[in-house]
Amino acid sequence: MLRVTGVSVHYGDVVATDHVDLAVADGEIAAVLGPSGSGKTSLLRAVAGLEPVASGAITWDETDVTGTPPHRRDFGLMFQDHALFDHRDVLGNVTFGLRMRGVRSEAQAARAREILDLVGLAGFEHRRVDELSGGEQQRVALARALAPRPRLLMLDEPLAAVDRERRDELAAELRTIIRASGTATLLVTHDLDEAFTLADSVTILDHGRVVRSGTAREVWRAPGSIRAARFLGVTTELTLPVTDGRVDTPWGPVAAPAGASPMAWIGLRPGDLHYQPASELENPPDATTVIGTVRTTWFRGDHSVSHIDAAIGPLVAVGREQPPIGATVAVTADLEAVVILGA
Amino acid sequence: MSSRRFGRFGSGLLFVVPLAFLAVFFVWPVGAILARGLFAHGSLDLGAIGDAVRDPAIRHVAWFTVWQATLSTLATLAIALAATAVLSRYQFVGRGLVIAGLTMPFVLPTVVVATAFRGLGVDGSLTAILLAHAFFNVAVVVRVVGAAWVGLDPRTVDAARTLGAGPGRTFTAVTLPALRPAIAAAASIVFLFCFTSFGVILILGGPRFATLETEIYRATAQLLDLRTAAALSVIQLVAVAIVLVVAGRAAGRSRRVSRTARTGPRMTGARTRAGAVLASALAAVLVGWPLLALVRRSFAHGAAGYSNLARTPLGASSSGFHALGTSVEIAIVAATLATGLGLALATAITRPRVRRDGNRRPRLAVRMTESLAVLPLGVSAVTVGFGFLIVFDTPPLALRTSWWIIPIAHALVALPFVVRATVPTLRAVDPHQREVAALLGATPARVWREVDARIAARAAVVAAGFAFASSLGEFGATLFIVRPETTTAPVAIFRFLSRPGATNVDQAMALATLLAALTGIVALVGERLTARRTTV
Numbered sequence: 017m018l019r020v021t022g023v024s025v026h027y028g029d030v031v032a033t034d035h036v037d038l039a040v041a042d043g044e045i046a047a048v049l050g051p052s053g054s055g056k057t058s059l060l061r062a063v064a065g066l067e068p069v070a071s072g073a074i075t076w077d078e079t080d081v082t083g084t085p086p087h088r089r090d091f092g093l094m095f096q097d098h099a100l101f102d103h104r105d106v107l108g109n110v111t112f113g114l115r116m117r118g119v120r121s122e123a124q125a126a127r128a129r130e131i132l133d134l135v136g137l138a139g140f141e142h143r144r145v146d147e148l149s150g151g152e153q154q155r156v157a158l159a160r161a162l163a164p165r166p167r168l169l170m171l172d173e174p175l176a177a178v179d180r181e182r183r184d185e186l187a188a189e190l191r192t193i194i195r196a197s198g199t200a201t202l203l204v205t206h207d208l209d210e211a212f213t214l215a216d217s218v219t220i221l222d223h224g225r226v227v228r229s230g231t232a233r234e235v236w237r238a239p240g241s242i243r244a245a246r247f248l249g250v251t252t253e254l255t256l257p258v259t260d261g262r263v264d265t266p267w268g269p270v271a272a273p274a275g276a277s278p279m280a281w282i283g284l285r286p287g288d289l290h291y292q293p294a295s296e297l298e299n300p301p302d303a304t305t306v307i308g309t310v311r312t313t314w315f316r317g318d319h320s321v322s323h324i325d326a327a328i329g330p331l332v333a334v335g336r337e338q339p340p341i342g343a344t345v346a347v348t349a350d351l352e353a354v355v356i357l358g359a
Numbered sequence: 360m361s362s363r364r365f366g367r368f369g370s371g372l373l374f375v376v377p378l379a380f381l382a383v384f385f386v387w388p389v390g391a392i393l394a395r396g397l398f399a400h401g402s403l404d405l406g407a408i409g410d411a412v413r414d415p416a417i418r419h420v421a422w423f424t425v426w427q428a429t430l431s432t433l434a435t436l437a438i439a440l441a442a443t444a445v446l447s448r449y450q451f452v453g454r455g456l457v458i459a460g461l462t463m464p465f466v467l468p469t470v471v472v473a474t475a476f477r478g479l480g481v482d483g484s485l486t487a488i489l490l491a492h493a494f495f496n497v498a499v500v501v502r503v504v505g506a507a508w509v510g511l512d513p514r515t516v517d518a519a520r521t522l523g524a525g526p527g528r529t530f531t532a533v534t535l536p537a538l539r540p541a542i543a544a545a546a547s548i549v550f551l552f553c554f555t556s557f558g559v560i561l562i563l564g565g566p567r568f569a570t571l572e573t574e575i576y577r578a579t580a581q582l583l584d585l586r587t588a589a590a591l592s593v594i595q596l597v598a599v600a601i602v603l604v605v606a607g608r609a610a611g612r613s614r615r616v617s618r619t620a621r622t623g624p625r626m627t628g629a630r631t632r633a634g635a636v637l638a639s640a641l642a643a644v645l646v647g648w649p650l651l652a653l654v655r656r657s658f659a660h661g662a663a664g665y666s667n668l669a670r671t672p673l674g675a676s677s678s679g680f681h682a683l684g685t686s687v688e689i690a691i692v693a694a695t696l697a698t699g700l701g702l703a704l705a706t707a708i709t710r711p712r713v714r715r716d717g718n719r720r721p722r723l724a725v726r727m728t729e730s731l732a733v734l735p736l737g738v739s740a741v742t743v744g745f746g747f748l749i750v751f752d753t754p755p756l757a758l759r760t761s762w763w764i765i766p767i768a769h770a771l772v773a774l775p776f777v778v779r780a781t782v783p784t785l786r787a788v789d790p791h792q793r794e795v796a797a798l799l800g801a802t803p804a805r806v807w808r809e810v811d812a813r814i815a816a817r818a819a820v821v822a823a824g825f826a827f828a829s830s831l832g833e834f835g836a837t838l839f840i841v842r843p844e845t846t847t848a849p850v851a852i853f854r855f856l857s858r859p860g861a862t863n864v865d866q867a868m869a870l871a872t873l874l875a876a877l878t879g880i881v882a883l884v885g886e887r888l889t890a891r892r893t894t895v
Binding site (some may be wrong): 064065066085086087088089090091092093095097099101103112113116117160161164 | 789791792794795796797798799800801802803805806809810813814
């Protein structure tokens with residue numbers, strides 16, 4: 017089990033991570049999610065031993081490894097750019113860690129076969145790595161990291177270099193492989209989908225600090241900070257008064273978080289708000305419908321996204337049809353996934 | 360933790376050994392020259408320099424030094440830019456051969472080139488000096504400007520054309536400004552080489568033409584006037600320092616250009632043939648003609664020139680063949696020394712180090728080492744030779760009579776080239792590869808062996824080849840410290856040329872031909888190895 021306690025990484029005067037706490041249980045896949053510049057890569061490098069920590073401790077099963085050089089940590093890392101050894105073939109890359117550990121060559125070959133099978137590259141042993149496709153290179157990098165059976169696997173933006181169409185597929189594949197290896201895994205990414213698809217738990221990092229951690233669902237519902245909420249897709253923001261522990265939104269009441277008083281910050285994602293042309297309303301607008309004017313609108317194929325000016329403020333909502341600019345629309349809300357924070 | 364400490368100790372050694380070498384064999388001799396030129400009887404005394412500056416003969420020499428270097432640079436640029444324009448823009452059969460032909464002279468010994476131009480019978484004239492300088496330095500311009508030109512983003516030219524600029528306008532408004540830093544850098548290097556040119560002037564200048572370099576030699580070897588020699592050396596050092604600062608500025612700006620991806624020449628079609636003819640003709644006339652003349656002249660009296668090389672001439676202590684053998688022996692030792700020290704320095708300079716405070720700028724020591732390592736590049740060989748002469752003549756290090764002093768001097772002259780050739784290669788190593796190797800369990804030493812060494816190996820071979828060729832041709836420093844039994848081939852050629860009689864000229868031509876062939880082969884092997892890496 018990896019435990020990171022109060023780890024800070026400094027570059028000169030710049031604080032990259034600030035007293036970060038984090039844990040990865042055996043067999044767990046944990047994601048650190050944050051925008052670029054949030055300190056997630058510095059954190060990963062500190063865990064790997066590639067970056068000295070200014071304060072804090074990194075332990076594995078209660079043993080302090082903070083000062084252990086990278087080659088004695090027994091942690092594997094897969095870089096975003098793969099960093100394959102291009103002067104070696106696939107086999108040479110995959111067996112590198114085994115050679116460093118002095119594993120006998122027969123055992124090396126057996127393990128290489130096993131791991132190449134796992135990543136679906138059986139028979140690729142003697143291919144040059146620079147002749148492989150991006151996806152194949154990634155699998156070689158994964159096999160190379162996993163071959164010596166590291167205690168911890170670290171992934172740096174594992175799907176960033178992959179085409180959008182192939183992402184879901186590769187994410188699922190990656191998850192299956194990592195699960196099959198049973199290795200504790202720490203991944204850092206700025207991509208929500210990547211984190212949510214791959215990880216059991218998600219930690220949100222912002223300006224070097226942990227603002228929230230939990231399961232994907234928990235983090236999605238309560239991102240921990242306004243910045244994190246925006247990062248997690250909130251596009252409509254309302255600041256409303258709190259009365260008797262609840263907030264009355266135009267669409268109905270929601271419970272206010274403890275300590276949110278006198279005002280609360282309400283965040284909604286485009287999918288939480290739906291609009292339709294006001295003319296199509298069968299009944300006159302009731303109390304849970306907000307009327308507004310379309311300012312701009314984007315066609316998105318199966319739906320449209322519109323920026324709507326309403327009395328309560330600007331809203332970003334989805335609708336089935338694309339309305340003309342200036343049209344009057346009625347906006348309804350699904351408050352199931354609303355984000356509420358102290359203002 | 361213990362291996363970490365060992366790693367630090369090891370990387371310390373990488374610094375200490377080469378730095379000690381530079382301190383003893385570079386800083387000390389140059390310091391001694393400065394001391395002699397600037398101090399007398401323990402106090403600052405600019406009398407010697409003042410005398411030199413006031414001497415009309417020396418003023419004339421200094422003026423000629425600057426003047427000929429300027430003219431040589433202009434002549435080189437005129438020829439080389441025409442060739443580069445063709446080679447960078449047109450792809451044609453034999454393009455590689457023309458590039459090889461034009462760049463090969465750079466490694467040829469100065470004495471060989473001077474001898475070749477003497478074979479043309481144009482010696483004793485300014486034209487001969489300018490042509491010989493162009494012969495050498497066209498390579499510098501073709502390499503430096505050619506790399507920048509080929510690396511230019513062709514889309515900027517396309518953009519200019521779509522914005523309404525004609526071909527001529529596009530060239531003057533887009534291409535030329537982009538190349539200006541590279542041209543300035545190349546011009547400064549050429550100027551520096553011509554300014555410190557020694558062998559060419561000594562052999563081709565005859566009694567009429569002298570530069571600061573040849574004057575230092577004359578004052579030392581013929582007039583035994585070390586005071587004037589030291590004063591001239593100080594003047595020379597100051598002048599070189601000024602040129603280096605200017606060159607450094609120009610090169611610093613050109614670095615951005617050369618970083619862009621190489622795209623290779625892309626034009627073909629009607630004008631290609633004209634361009635190909637022009638470039639080939641230039642290469643043939645400038646490079647082929649003098650070399651052919653040298654070979655032809657070496658057979659002027661049948662094979663007599665060659666067969667006589669086996670004999671020890673009257674008044675000399677060894678034969679021409681013996682000198683060639685000595686040169687090869689010295690070159691092997693010098694190349695080994697230069698490559699070993701250069702590689703250690705390059706590794707120490709480029710070694711990734713993370714400081715406790717996370718600051719990633721290289722330490723002052725690293726930056727100073729890099730500057731110190733390339734400094735001998737600017738200091739002329741004559742200065743090195745003169746410095747060796749005055750420092751190692753007496754204890755504590757009376758190396759004057761030692762065989763080792765010559766390979767050491769040659770290694771010193773080649774060291775900056777080795778460092779310059781290997782540092783960019785080692786810098787280009789993806790740091791992620793080192794980190795991955797470490798995380799996979801490789802110790803720091805193993806990381807170096809598995810990642811860096813493989814990449815450095817080829818650069819080291821190329822650098823060793825260059826150091827070998829440079830030692831084979833080294834003349835300026837050697838002439839000061841050579842002893843009869845350590846006569847090298849270039850010195851032997853010079854001695855043959857200084858003696859009267861056709862027999863001696865035949866032998867000079869024959870030995871120069873052999874030396875040219877030997878360095879040519881070494882350069883060709885080196886070229887092959889680099890070509891495979893860059894695959895243009």
